[in-house]
Amino acid sequence: MSKGIVYYEVGEHIEQFLLIKNAAKGIASNGKPFLTLIFQDQSGEIEAKLWDVSDGDEKNFIPETIVKVSGDILNYRGRNQLRIRQIRPASSSDSVKLSDFLETAPLSTEEMMSKITQYIFEMKNPNIQRITRHLLKKHQESFIEYPAATKNHHEFVSGLAFHVVSMLDLAKAIAGLYPSLDTDLLYAGVILHDLGKVIELSGPISTTYTVEGNLLGHITIMVNEIGKAAEELSIMGEEVIILEHLVLSHHGKAEWGSPKPPLIKEAEILHYIDNLDAKMNMLDRALERVKPGEFTERVFALENRSFYKPIFHK
Amino acid sequence: MSKGIVYYEVGEHIEQFLLIKNAAKGIASNGKPFLTLIFQDQSGEIEAKLWDVSDGDEKNFIPETIVKVSGDILNYRGRNQLRIRQIRPASSSDSVKLSDFLETAPLSTEEMMSKITQYIFEMKNPNIQRITRHLLKKHQESFIEYPAATKNHHEFVSGLAFHVVSMLDLAKAIAGLYPSLDTDLLYAGVILHDLGKVIELSGPISTTYTVEGNLLGHITIMVNEIGKAAEELSIMGEEVIILEHLVLSHHGKAEWGSPKPPLIKEAEILHYIDNLDAKMNMLDRALERVKPGEFTERVFALENRSFYKPIFHK
């Protein structure tokens, strides 16, 4: 297996299969067209330039195409860039497939569904349990494939489910230390909080926002879904409002998209657990690319901070 | 008919029926209990003190009781206060009734419903028309009685309906000048935008927030209602999302309670019309209590400004 694309250093030569994530045409100063390509493999992505492209090149090298590339890594404005020497589309005889190039969650979908099912099974309040099970089942197919976001954190295939599983484990550990917490609410809140993303986002690859996503957002979408689920299941207790509130408030503040701040203890903790797992994911991804004694690239979603890996961290 | 309570000046004597809006017990420095009463009539309200109260007084003088009061207006910390000399509960022979003391909209409920019905009738898009008509009918009874808010603007009986009627007229006038506006969306947006208040608030008198109001808010409540109405009426076009967006975004900004800002032209204008009518209501009420050449009391919902009435305004 070849080395991940983000681990190459300036000056190294590269020759391997890569997936085109993005392609944009430009016109060089000599008047000839060129392509700016973003290549992707499971380790991450790299920008590349293909000069003097023909009309055929433009048609061949489009997003979601796998190509065989050879070239050199150089530094452009402080970031690595790939200078392409040779490039050709992969053929069927190359026996490479899309999923080889997509980052995916470190757990299998079966493991993740099994863990989540177990958490739902542990719920004691039947209203909460039934609504959660109903909605998960309704959207399960997308849920298990979607990323948790288009960028920033868990932006990979099955990222949403993996984020939920990590949060459930975290919820269990914290509730073990603070027994006043209602685990039914916490688990249901974790499972439902981002489920609206299966309607807000377009799908697991080349993810964009749908019109409904843009105009309503995943929070409002999911609050509506809970309301309809309760009606369909003829559930009418205060649990319905509380579950809606947990989803509604999980971004924590109006400026961050929650029209009501958390007003239930478990809503406040849900917001925390969500944040903590997202931050750990972002920190680990940023830090694994630098060596001890170095600072990471700036991480936009962490207030643009650049983090330091201590020398004594091997 | 006696003079409105807010129009008395310091030093004047008063003797008339008033409604108790609020009553709170305190202990004076001589160790004896007293009551702080808020009296109300259609012109507004005034604070009063009743000293050395008996147990009977405490039971008699409770909110929503009509009383006959005599006393004097004095100034306490820059605001008028009523010093009670005599007070007794109204009896049936006094032939006074609750509605005599409640401020109410200047149009009759029939006139208002007739105007709104006409606006719905003018809608050309059947999906928008059917959803609007369905929801108005479902909540009509409360809609026609509720205030538009617990304070700040249109905080009187039928204030919500009156606010809607004023906004509809404004929408029509503006759309007459900017013909690119879709009046179906504008009218529907105006009628539905605050309709969730009939669930958020407790009722037309002594209005407070319900639990659902506190945890979800009228915006989320109404967006849910639109979703359920569409399901019930089997309507599935983009109109549903657009109507939900109009309600969702009508506060204009995340900090003001709209998780999505207006992203449709008519949503932006709806936000404007709402604001303009609310401001006119607040300005008129503040200015009608001062004379030319004076400044009003500070108006909290208008950034705490104190407005000036020019000398040449009679």
Next chain:
Amino acid sequence: MSKGIVYYEVGEHIEQFLLIKNAAKGIASNGKPFLTLIFQDQSGEIEAKLWDVSDGDEKNFIPETIVKVSGDILNYRGRNQLRIRQIRPASSSDSVKLSDFLETAPLSTEEMMSKITQYIFEMKNPNIQRITRHLLKKHQESFIEYPAATKNHHEFVSGLAFHVVSMLDLAKAIAGLYPSLDTDLLYAGVILHDLGKVIELSGPISTTYTVEGNLLGHITIMVNEIGKAAEELSIMGEEVIILEHLVLSHHGKAEWGSPKPPLIKEAEILHYIDNLDAKMNMLDRALERVKPGEFTERVFALENRSFYKPIFHK
């Protein structure tokens, strides 16, 4: 008549007269100079590159020159760009003139002046009427030609006058619904509010800020003008201060350039009318360039929002 420059799509060929709005020289990576030109017609503008320019080219292709251009539309970083194949300055025999390429108000200057004159005629307070008439007359020549701004809204020839006319009609419609409004103040406020721009800005074409505009701004400039007009006309009533306050406060908040917020009812409404008309102008211009089901480009002056045109809007 040829198609407006902003309506071409990528891949289309173009051959027509255009006005050079802006020209900047650069050095290409082969060491040869090139020009980045901004072309303009009444529909809007487009960027273009002219490679390998001679000294003569540099001298010929300067701002406010009309040229005959042929070339192709391509996409560069998500925006249309024109790749020039041939370009030559227009000659007198081409019978094209500057005003063919400048966007201008949809009403003639005569119509606009006639409407404004009528509004002044309707004023009842002689002090307000005389000051307004005096200042309009003093600056009429520039007023009727200037844009309302260098960008964002009404940034076209006679944009200022057109903005004023629209606002006057809006003021009249609103005052019809809220009869407590003083139309003398509203009309005078509308006419004077941005009149200082005739001193703040350099002129109707290639508009920039003057030194006085940079150091004082159109609000302060106009407040001074009102003061001097009153002195010249020997007017001394409170109307002078009120008119100065209307202009001073019309941006609504200190952060937006008004050292005093509106403290008169009509000042608050003036701020609203100004905003509403500017927003309608920006929204219409952004939306007329997209098809139903699409989002507009981000509009900077509307908090960088991207607006959606519903599918059911033809």
Next chain:
Amino acid sequence: MSKGIVYYEVGEHIEQFLLIKNAAKGIASNGKPFLTLIFQDQSGEIEAKLWDVSDGDEKNFIPETIVKVSGDILNYRGRNQLRIRQIRPASSSDSVKLSDFLETAPLSTEEMMSKITQYIFEMKNPNIQRITRHLLKKHQESFIEYPAATKNHHEFVSGLAFHVVSMLDLAKAIAGLYPSLDTDLLYAGVILHDLGKVIELSGPISTTYTVEGNLLGHITIMVNEIGKAAEELSIMGEEVIILEHLVLSHHGKAEWGSPKPPLIKEAEILHYIDNLDAKMNMLDRALERVKPGEFTERVFALENRSFYKPIFHK
């Protein structure tokens, strides 16, 4: 001469003449009226209560009356209060006069005017010199008596002139160290920057805001005055705009009331000098009332900070 009112400690007895600054009537819990009086002498002020007042008391003890008071200092909610035992209006035989009780600048008005005149004399640019001299002369009578503000800093008789003199000395000292500064602009800016307060404020005693002050503010008022002065003196150079800009921008930021920030070097420095002198005045006044090792009361205009006087400061 008796001890200043602010230097008494809890438990001390007091018997001396004081000036009534403010009087407000209240009703005690026994139903009897009382007066809350603010007494003032040159050292500062103290609150006092007069219980069981007669109608005569109410008429005698009004603002700007001198009274002979005896009573005791007690502590009420952490602040000193005077409990009145005896009080009577001063008679002509008491030979006390208003100015004995008003705090005033530490320099005589003659000294101050002489210093300012000298600074104007030193100006080299005739346009700047003439405008400054003209405006100072026009408003000299008020200028020499007014406070610099109604509260916060230099809020005493002739406080405005004293603030200007201190700032002129500071300007001279700073310009001595940074010779690139234009002292003409600095001196003129210092003299004119707050001169509009003679129109914004009501007068030297019991100072309030005028209508013009409320609606326009001293900055706009003075910019207008400069414009009119230039017209009257037929001065037309860029100096006029620059002087207007100095006054316009001297609050430093839009949020602080300057629609344009300083865009001239001397405008930036003027803002600094103004701030520095105001802060020194507030700090000295707050610190002279505490002993080494103590914190001052919170100073509102210094971000509500409480300052510490080090133990080694005697």
Next chain:
Amino acid sequence: MSKGIVYYEVGEHIEQFLLIKNAAKGIASNGKPFLTLIFQDQSGEIEAKLWDVSDGDEKNFIPETIVKVSGDILNYRGRNQLRIRQIRPASSSDSVKLSDFLETAPLSTEEMMSKITQYIFEMKNPNIQRITRHLLKKHQESFIEYPAATKNHHEFVSGLAFHVVSMLDLAKAIAGLYPSLDTDLLYAGVILHDLGKVIELSGPISTTYTVEGNLLGHITIMVNEIGKAAEELSIMGEEVIILEHLVLSHHGKAEWGSPKPPLIKEAEILHYIDNLDAKMNMLDRALERVKPGEFTERVFALENRSFYKPIFHK
């Protein structure tokens, strides 16, 4: 054992020993002195008024005195207040002691020290371990007694140590789920983060800020202490800077008192753990005083929110 003072309802009679936390003298409207007393027991505190006090009363009823009180609970402005009927200082024969009235951590100091010692024992990096052990030992006596704050959270005897123990358990649980975390840094960060409070605050009872606390703050104090400890122990690795950074950044943002934001992964997580434990403490304390279906009092340190206890939470 008598019922906790915060659990009494309006109208109930009370007769028990209480600790005076605060006493302030006032003058009633009849001219007689009274005392406002704050009583405290382990459940919380209540305000009380003692009317017509003698000089002896003033001397007897001072802070940190235990008294026997009888009286009635009444409601004053929405909060409970105690109306004292009888009050006397406790005598030695009453066999009550100070610690009976002070809220204290739910774990014994021995248990807490033993847990913390165990965590230090588990550290693997000797530099981190030695500095942590040295500083804990140096300040152990105060550390084990101090509250974690003067108000908001863990504001009880040994609150600081209890907060640290809870955070250590939380750190361990989280590190169990995210194995990339360096537990040495997390544990050391937890133990040291607020240790500077033993210098910032005056002591375990009637806690106030010291001069050093006011001028430097516990963060700066502790960073200095780490620097000195390293010098004393002749430790020079990067661990010293990293430990200083953990303490320096643990408030998360400049506005919250950390001049540097967390730039080490463990620093970011430390900030989270600190927040989470503080919030759980505040939420539990607020919610245990209300019944299901009620909202709590507003919690200032939680953005002034009022939290809801669901009906289905017994």
Next chain:
Amino acid sequence: MSKGIVYYEVGEHIEQFLLIKNAAKGIASNGKPFLTLIFQDQSGEIEAKLWDVSDGDEKNFIPETIVKVSGDILNYRGRNQLRIRQIRPASSSDSVKLSDFLETAPLSTEEMMSKITQYIFEMKNPNIQRITRHLLKKHQESFIEYPAATKNHHEFVSGLAFHVVSMLDLAKAIAGLYPSLDTDLLYAGVILHDLGKVIELSGPISTTYTVEGNLLGHITIMVNEIGKAAEELSIMGEEVIILEHLVLSHHGKAEWGSPKPPLIKEAEILHYIDNLDAKMNMLDRALERVKPGEFTERVFALENRSFYKPIFHK
């Protein structure tokens, strides 16, 4: 002596020695490598492009190399750029040295140290004097060479010392006008306030931040140094805390890096003096590059303002 690099105008030819401050490799659209060089001399810097570079070029033209360059000044995106025609490394026979190209303070290091020593000599409080002298001596070697910052103000060799000397003179002048100021504290605060930069920054040339600088910052570093100095000198009075506070608070606000705002009068004034001297330095540098009647480039550290040089300023 040749003309400073920043004073050339577009179109001029240049031929002189320059220092390479920065070099970055890029790949041109023809596939050939090029270098973007930043050249520097005492007047400032300019960007240049070297096309078609060989491997030898890459090795020769690296930062801190002196080169002989000939070429032409052109305009690229509104800024001057140098188009290189010929370039060669300087040889020993060229008799040019590094310091010829570095901007440096206008006073010699001897003069500056002598002035600072004199100010320390004038201190009367022995504790303050001994700590100041001790720390200056400890870091003197770096202090006298370091810039005051990496950009914005006094970013030249010995900039830190020059900034300190200017501030000392300013402190003396201001204290002369406000005699209540403690000059010992002011002088010590000035000398120590930025001394931590000798640890925060890497050195006088090509200055970057050290790890300690990034994680702690110069304020925290210096507060620690004062604490250690006091311990070493066995000084224990309140002066230590006060000096630490002066350094800690000199950025004025939490958002600007001071965890405590100034709470001592001299701390507030120190913050002012620091700001004033930095601003004068930035203003003078920006204004000396434009002619009367022009605006400067935007100055980032002065809220991105562009300053005007009046026409009557020669």
